[in-house]
Amino acid sequence: MKKQDAMNRDWIATARTLSHALPLLQRYGGATVVVKFGGHAMGDDDEMDSFARDIVLMQQVGVNPVIVHGGGPMINQMLERLGVKSDFVDGKRVTDAATVEVVEMVLSGRVNKRIVQAINDQGGKAVGLSGKDAGLMVCEQTNPTLGFVGTPTQVDPSVLHTLFAADTIPVIAPLGAGRKGETYNINGDTAAGAIATALKADRLLLLTDVAGVKDAGGEVLTELTPDQIRKLTDEGVIAGGMIPKTETALAAIDGGVRGVVILDGRAPNACLLELYTDHGAGSLIRAERLAT
Ligand SMILES: Nc1ncnc2c1ncn2[C@@H]1O[C@H](COP(=O)(O)OP(=O)(O)O)[C@@H](O)[C@H]1O
Numbered sequence: 001m002k003k004q005d006a007m008n009r010d011w012i013a014t015a016r017t018l019s020h021a022l023p024l025l026q027r028y029g030g031a032t033v034v035v036k037f038g039g040h041a042m043g044d045d046d047e048m049d050s051f052a053r054d055i056v057l058m059q060q061v062g063v064n065p066v067i068v069h070g071g072g073p074m075i076n077q078m079l080e081r082l083g084v085k086s087d088f089v090d091g092k093r094v095t096d097a098a099t100v101e102v103v104e105m106v107l108s109g110r111v112n113k114r115i116v117q118a119i120n121d122q123g124g125k126a127v128g129l130s131g132k133d134a135g136l137m138v139c140e141q142t143n144p145t146l147g148f149v150g151t152p153t154q155v156d157p158s159v160l161h162t163l164f165a166a167d168t169i170p171v172i173a174p175l176g177a178g179r180k181g182e183t184y185n186i187n188g189d190t191a192a193g194a195i196a197t198a199l200k201a202d203r204l205l206l207l208t209d210v211a212g213v214k215d216a217g218g219e220v221l222t223e224l225t226p227d228q229i230r231k232l233t234d235e236g237v238i239a240g241g242m243i244p245k246t247e248t249a250l251a252a253i254d255g256g257v258r259g260v261v262i263l264d265g266r267a268p269n270a271c272l273l274e275l276y277t278d279h280g281a282g283s284l285i286r287a288e289r290l291a292t
């Protein structure tokens with residue numbers, strides 16, 4: 001009898017939690033949220049499942065989630081196995097013809113399909129594609145010294161609207177086509193920013209392996225202005241892989257995205273914590289701040 005009472009109490013508490021969650025869950029109803037899932041943020045299978053569950057939950061409560069993934073560490077592993085050396089300049093991989101083939105194989109193949117499978121396993125409906133599909137991202141060469149690294153110059157998000165209408169979650173590998181049919185390697189953050197801008201997304205979440213943008217003392221800055229970003233970059237405090245993230249955040253805000261958050265994707269339920277609690281997470285860069 002006592003055991004039954006305890007069980008009933010648990011169920012009542014669960015029902016109360018669900019009921020209290022309603023106004024929070026309605027917060028992003030109808031919103032478009034682009035999530036950049038960086039290679040360093042992807043953990044083991046349990047962490048991947050937890051990420052996928054959050055994404056499916058977001059969709060169940062009326063968000064249109066779009067996943068744009070990275071996979072830098074997985075590309076590094078494969079290049080090492082093949083004995084190909086790889087260099088980075090300001091967080092972007094110098095990409096020759098042989099490297100771009102490996103980049104496409106790893107991103108569109110293993111990494112993309114792992115995320116698609118994880119979402120489908122949680123009861124969602126995900127479709128994997130790259131920026132080369134349906135004219136999603138047409139690129140120009142970023143800088144001749146980087147080789148086949150592309151900057152998206154034309155983004156056509158119509159295929160994403162078709163997928164939203166079919167309750168399908170797009171999972172996008174950061175590759176683009178050039179005007180002559182060549183393949184370009186796009187930094188994952190840059191790709192996510194371009195897609196968020198084309199969709200005029202309500203939120204762009206850049207999931208990485210640090211709690212946010214840190215100052216010279218190593219403290220996470222919970223909110224950042226463009227001036228602060230420029231200063232920290234000039235001082236070398238924002239460096240390496242953080243440069244494309246902050247550059248992306250500024251460009252996205254400028255392009256009409258309402259808010260960008262750089263946060264730790266390995267933290268449990270990172271996306272839910274950011275969107276659905278007042279706790280928030282990571283470093284927020286907002287349009288309102290740009291106006292000042
Ligand atoms: N000011 C900074 N604050 C936080 N991280 C920084 C900063 N400057 C450089 N970084 C580095 O940027 C890394 C995140 O970029 P990156 O490794 O490319 O991540 P991802 O693979 O998730 O895209 C962090 O792990 C950190 O080492």
Ligand SMILES: CC(=O)N[C@@H](CCC(=O)OP(=O)(O)O)C(=O)O
Nearest residue numbers: 038039070071072092093187188
């Ligand atoms: C041009 C460029 O640097 N492209 C990246 C694409 C993958 C990526 O961005 O992965 P993360 O998000 O995990 O870093 C690369 O080749 O590593």
